[in-house]
Amino acid sequence: MKKRVRILGILCMLMLVAVLIPQTKAQAASVTKSNWYKTVLNSKSGSYKIGSKTYKRSKYKYYKLVDINKDGTKELLLSQAPNSRISSEHSVLLLTYYNKKIRAIKAFHSAGGGELLCRGATKTITHYTRGSDFGQIEVYQLKKGVLKKTGKILNQRQDDYTWQGYKDGKKCSKNTLNNYWGKYYDKATLLKYKKIS
Numbered sequence: 001m002k003k004r005v006r007i008l009g010i011l012c013m014l015m016l017v018a019v020l021i022p023q024t025k026a027q028a029a030s031v032t033k034s035n036w037y038k039t040v041l042n043s044k045s046g047s048y049k050i051g052s053k054t055y056k057r058s059k060y061k062y063y064k065l066v067d068i069n070k071d072g073t074k075e076l077l078l079s080q081a082p083n084s085r086i087s088s089e090h091s092v093l094l095l096t097y098y099n100k101k102i103r104a105i106k107a108f109h110s111a112g113g114g115e116l117l118c119r120g121a122t123k124t125i126t127h128y129t130r131g132s133d134f135g136q137i138e139v140y141q142l143k144k145g146v147l148k149k150t151g152k153i154l155n156q157r158q159d160d161y162t163w164q165g166y167k168d169g170k171k172c173s174k175n176t177l178n179n180y181w182g183k184y185y186d187k188a189t190l191l192k193y194k195k196i197s
Helices: 002-029 036-042 174-186
Strands: 047-050 053-056 062-066 075-079 092-098 101-108 113-119 124-131 134-143 146-157 163-167 170-172
Touching: 036 062, 036 075, 036 092, 036 101, 047 092, 047 101, 053 101, 101 146, 113 174, 124 174, 134 174, 146 174, 163 174
Parallel strands: none
Antiparallel strands: 047 053, 062 075, 075 092, 092 101, 113 124, 124 134, 134 146, 146 163, 163 170
16 A cells, blocks of 8 residues: 555656646747846846845836847846936846846946936947036946946046046046047937836
């Protein structure tokens, strides 16, 4: 009798494994570069590690799809606010799909106020931050699943209340400041988000 119960138990386990494994493989195979973001948006318990910090998908209520580098795969931005606002309380996560894997690339934060913008012509994303005595833009490009900062320009108020521009940490002319600002801020599109349903 005990032997029959044991055999039945083993058979039940084998049947369960036979049923579950093909479903898991089918689910994994169904994630593609055109629909990967749905896996993220539909996840209530998903979490993404960037550096030493882990970000929970459930903390983000808004999203935006945009093909930053024009490679045919849309990137996913998860936001805690419906507008483009970034602050110490509101962050934006950038995720992409590369080499058949979902990758969390960067979390954008700002101690003061901030915004994210995108410009298709330059294949860049711009992180704008501001405070009472400065305005700054950091420009990023995405290549092969890696986000690289390609430039940083800062307009800083000096002790004598004049303003000085800095490009990549070095003083620059007002003309350089205005050209860079015009190219990566004025001509870029402010990102706005949809509510995750």
